Amino acid sequence: MTTKKVIDITLKVNGKDRAAAVEPRLLLVHFIREYLGLTGTHIGCDTTNCGACTVLLDGRPVKSCTLFTVQADGRELRTIESVGTSSALHPLQEGFKEKHGLQCGFCTPGMIMSACALLEKKPHPTEEDIRWGISGNLCRCTGYQNIVKAVQYAAEKMSAPSTQA
Amino acid sequence: MIPRAFDYCRPKTIPEAISLLQQHGDAAKILSGGQSLIPMMKMRLAQPDYLIDINQIAGLEYIKEDVGYLKIGALTREADLETSELIRSRYPLILDTAFSIADPQVRNLATVGGNLAHGDPANDHPATMLALNAEVIATGPNGQRSISIKDFFISLFATALEANEILTEIRIPIPPARSGGAYFKLERKVGDFATVGVAVQVTVDAKAICQEAGIGLTNVGGTPIKAQHAEDFLRGKALDEANIRQAASLAAEDAHPSSDLRGPAEYKIAMVKELTKRALTKALNRASQER
Numbered sequence: 001m002t003t004k005k006v007i008d009i010t011l012k013v014n015g016k017d018r019a020a021a022v023e024p025r026l027l028l029v030h031f032i033r034e035y036l037g038l039t040g041t042h043i044g045c046d047t048t049n050c051g052a053c054t055v056l057l058d059g060r061p062v063k064s065c066t067l068f069t070v071q072a073d074g075r076e077l078r079t080i081e082s083v084g085t086s087s088a089l090h091p092l093q094e095g096f097k098e099k100h101g102l103q104c105g106f107c108t109p110g111m112i113m114s115a116c117a118l119l120e121k122k123p124h125p126t127e128e129d130i131r132w133g134i135s136g137n138l139c140r141c142t143g144y145q146n147i148v149k150a151v152q153y154a155a156e157k158m159s160a161p162s163t164q165a
Numbered sequence: 166m167i168p169r170a171f172d173y174c175r176p177k178t179i180p181e182a183i184s185l186l187q188q189h190g191d192a193a194k195i196l197s198g199g200q201s202l203i204p205m206m207k208m209r210l211a212q213p214d215y216l217i218d219i220n221q222i223a224g225l226e227y228i229k230e231d232v233g234y235l236k237i238g239a240l241t242r243e244a245d246l247e248t249s250e251l252i253r254s255r256y257p258l259i260l261d262t263a264f265s266i267a268d269p270q271v272r273n274l275a276t277v278g279g280n281l282a283h284g285d286p287a288n289d290h291p292a293t294m295l296a297l298n299a300e301v302i303a304t305g306p307n308g309q310r311s312i313s314i315k316d317f318f319i320s321l322f323a324t325a326l327e328a329n330e331i332l333t334e335i336r337i338p339i340p341p342a343r344s345g346g347a348y349f350k351l352e353r354k355v356g357d358f359a360t361v362g363v364a365v366q367v368t369v370d371a372k373a374i375c376q377e378a379g380i381g382l383t384n385v386g387g388t389p390i391k392a393q394h395a396e397d398f399l400r401g402k403a404l405d406e407a408n409i410r411q412a413a414s415l416a417a418e419d420a421h422p423s424s425d426l427r428g429p430a431e432y433k434i435a436m437v438k439e440l441t442k443r444a445l446t447k448a449l450n451r452a453s454q455e456r
Binding site (some may be wrong): 004005007023024025027046047048049051054057060061062063066067068070071114132133135136 | 166167168169170171172173175196199200203204206207216218220244267268269270271273274355356
């Protein structure tokens with residue numbers, strides 16, 4: 001057996017260039033949480049089911065528990081930390097708050113990242129589009145109805161001419 | 166869950182990837198979408214010493230019609246099938262299948278080639294490709310060879326690919342006019358493997374007489390299953406209710422599921438029959454609408 005080499009990578013995370021030397025087996029979600037300290041991305045099931053660890057890789061939602069960090073080399077990553085701030089919420093965050101789209105909140109970062117990608121592709125989604133868009137994200141509290149309403153709220157707000165998000 | 170340590174290689178060309186395979190043999194695994202392999206590595210069901218990441222190899226992501234075939238590059242993501250105008254307008258069976266695989270996040274990474282090369286009878290594309298009589302292009306040290314999909318699945322997780330070969334393309338004969346297909350998947354929830362899945366592709370003449378029928382079954386045996394008896398029965402017959410019912414019974418006879426947490430074997434066999442009936446009916450409708 002040969003030595004297990006560490007690999008140098010560079011990637012863009014939430015608009016900033018980052019460099020790191022990582023073991024090939026380091027999962028992206030561990031890199032995000034433990035190396036970058038961005039703990040908004042959650043580890044839920046750790047088995048590609050629940051979607052709590054959803055992040056955007058080159059704009060597409062992926063499950064960061066099922067991707068090695070080395071695979072993100074040279075690519076662009078967006079996490080929940082890039083979506084609004086506590087003083088200026090993103091319309092999606094506002095929607096989740098207004099429409100009671102969360103109870104325990106554990107699935108929320110993943111839900112918002114999936115919804116974010118959906119609204120970037122489809123600014124005026126139907127209810128079916130929204131349900132399709134979050135079908136890879138599990139919520140065990142709300143039963144989805146209010147999550148759908150939260151995304152609808154954001155879609156309306158983001159397409160209203162007076163509010164520039 | 167953390168996989169066992171491994172060395173990571175990222176070849177830029179197919180010959181480079183093949184020489185790595187030759188060098189490392191069984192100790193290496195190809196990483197394409199990774200949506201089956203990485204979970205298996207995390208559970209330590211797979212423990213490769215070398216991971217050969219082929220995602221940087223250019224020119225393996227495409228969906229195009231070319232000299233009689235629909236050609237799909239092995240690295241084509243499932244999500245790209247969903248948005249392809251060609252697939253949407255002419256290959257309803259493939260579109261149905263793409264939508265039913267796992268969930269949107271997984272489909273953004275998962276590849277069509279990987280779905281086949283993994284050799285898992287619970288995956289969805291194997292049944293689809295069996296119904297479409299696809300060919301798989303394997304590239305190795307001596308160039309390319311074509312493998313008929315019906316000879317591709319050997320046993321659980323084992324395919325006809327040699328240890329030094331990479332699946333590089335899937336070829337599907339372009340269906341003639343009045344063809345249609347459908348995929349029905351019974352699943353407990355989004356993202357689960359099929360309890361049972363049935364893929365159907367038919368070609369009919371102007372009087373709805375079946376010219377060609379392909380039927381593939383998901384997750385009802387040690388390999389994906391081609392329901393040959395039902396296919397043979399349908400050829401030359403009217404696709405009426407009685408014949409569809411008979412074909413569905415024959416397809417159910419070809420299924421050999423085992424009882425597990427998704428249901429008892431008897432239930433799965435009954436579902437093969439029902440889903441075959443529904444898929445044939447839908448495929449016929451679609452074929453009739455085709456010019």
